[in-house]
Amino acid sequence: MSLYRNSAWFLKGVTEFTRNAFLAASKQFVEKDLEVSVAGRSFLITGANSGIGKATAMAIAKRGGTVHMVCRNKDKAEEARADIVKETGNKEVYVHILDLSETKKVWEFAEAFKRKYKALNVLINNAGSIMSQRDVNVEGLEKSFAVNVLGVYILTKSLIPLLEKSADPRVITVSSGGMLVQKLRIGNLQSDRGRYDGTMVYAQHKRQQVVMTEQLAKTHTNIHFSVMHPGWVDTPAVANAMPDFHRSMKDSLRTPEQGADTVVWLAVSEAAAKNPSGRFYQDRKMVSTHLPLAWTHSSPLEEQKLVSLLDDLAKTFQPH
Template sequence: MVEIKEAVTVCRPIDDVFRYLSNFTNIEQWDPGVLTSVNLSDGPVQVGTSFELTLRYLFIPIHMIYTITEYEPPCRVVLKGEGDSFAVTDTIELSPNDHGTMVSYTASFAFSSLSPRLQKIIRPALSLIGKTSMAGMKKALSPIARVPQSVSLFSTGVHPVDVAADRLLIPGALGFSKWGYRLSNVFWRANAESLTRQTVVLTGATAGIGKAAALGLAQRGARLTFIARNRDKALATQKELIQKTGNKTIDFYIADLSLMADVTRVAKEILNDKPIVDVLINNAGALFSEHAETPEGLERSFAINLLGPFILTRLLLKGLESAKSPRIVNVSSGGMYTQKVHVDDMEMRCQPYDGATAYAWAKRSLVILTELWADQLKHIAVHAMHPGWVDTQGLAASLPRFHKRIRPLLRTPEQGSDTIVWLASAMEPGQCSGLFWLDRRPHLTHVFPGTRETDDERRQLWRALEEHERRYLFS
């Protein structure tokens, strides 16, 4: 038996530290010896939850199964790891102090084939591994109080490497794929931020990217409120999220966000129940292959992808402005790069209808709104993002040939939603505003000639949306 003990102090509340460390999928963010960690169990983290870890040992990967044997929030968690040639028991004990939380970590190794003498020889190596791991843990859990380097150094907010990639067609497109995600996350700092006691309003949470985002937000302890059109799907989503995360502060409201009467009603209901809104995520959207109007006479893509988020955001500003550090996250699309705003024909009535183009027009306009809100709302961090190419039922239904052609390159919904959760929770995006993100990095909003709008077009867009808003608010 070889036992290694280490301790560090991190400047975070004990509840947040316990939530982060007891979920062993996070170990790959702070232990350089861990290549991957996957949760093998359904439901919230608890006694019996198992994780499969792939460890790096020289050039040979080692697989281990860790299972939680003791779980006492927020002070103690014990995991037992089983491998082919050794077993280890990890005991993590937490206690609050004047600087945050003291983390005491004990690893007890039991080797099946090593003599006591050899165990003594390898003890210094294990001790070094332990110190390195604890240093990584301290770094991952250490809050940073600075704007992202790329934002503070470059006036556009975009790093020159990303500028070059965005402007070169093939590198930029590959960045939308699962390979772009895998390349990007190698350089990420661990996101250990909590959303405990924060009210997050999310649209479009019952499927695809939105459902994956809802899970990530709930796992971080958010008081999650989502808006859904179908009550049965909403109930099923709420039940699933609670079962998987153990977070019971999840509720929903029913509204069709393509109908402005529903948007105004649900916004008033939310504010009546939740006077403080910490985060609003405008994720709901749809791409329609054929032109059709809503019962209110609006083209569907314009209604749900642009006017709905505009009015919902405007109505929830009172709740956002009451929050300590509020944020708005607008989910756009990489398809908007191919289009410019059309303020004289936002509902595509003056030319043959094309669903993908109408969708891109709306998403381009949503990015412009993000920049306008960032200028107007100094107390609120406002960002837009696009998730890359994601394998969802919505993509398969709306663009079947495109989906079939690039399916091997598509991301999972969890990969696509990662930046949504990061923008809602991490410290860095709360210290800047008005940027367009992919994989936790700001990117250009224009890469093709002729897509940049004029200042006058931005003003016309705003006035047109305000006119629609007045029509539905005061009719």
């Protein structure tokens, strides 16, 4: 079964996830969708100092938005901020330092952000982590789960009250087409059983992000939630985590700007907000979250259970 899934996924990838596939898809894009000013609107972007995150921050700053860059490395963040300000002339770009793998600190950051700022229109969960071997954070949680799933859940849940008070609120999570080879598994959230395969653990986390988005959209109906696949993008993260894939596919990979296109579209366009909440996107289109005949569907009960497990875990680390 997994051989079928992997083969079907790779075939889909070669036809839909490459740079050429983006160029073909972009012929159908409506140009005026992105011809908008977002002056007066604020956007929080995690992992905003390189790759898709930086390209997204740049595109939003160009359109006049206030950008909150949430990054782990202060020097890289300040350097990226200087680039963005210089290129766009927009000085409303702010750096916040946070390591999303430190669960308590995610809560603390979100609570402090709510106290300091009166509005947040759009949250973009872009930061991600692929580990080559299993590692745990100071709280004993598997690190990539802490970043990719629990950190995203805590940041989103904690900022929901601020989003709900703001005009046209949206939450966009950058997932991955890799999730198509994974069925939701809630019995091994910490990846502490069986062999640790970092790429598959990451794909599982990306499936969890899709389910989480669908569930949050049902509960918080006045926020527009979406999750997206940027395609195969040439980013530092891909080069470091999957060197063989990066080497063999380098000439076919998308630029960070091409990878960020649907994120920006979901964040700023009127067209995106007219679509139902909680859906999965690729190249500005709603697409299925499952490969045909891949048996990756899960029951509504399992999907609700994921959110309830995340809720319980999140509360464990909530500052009192």
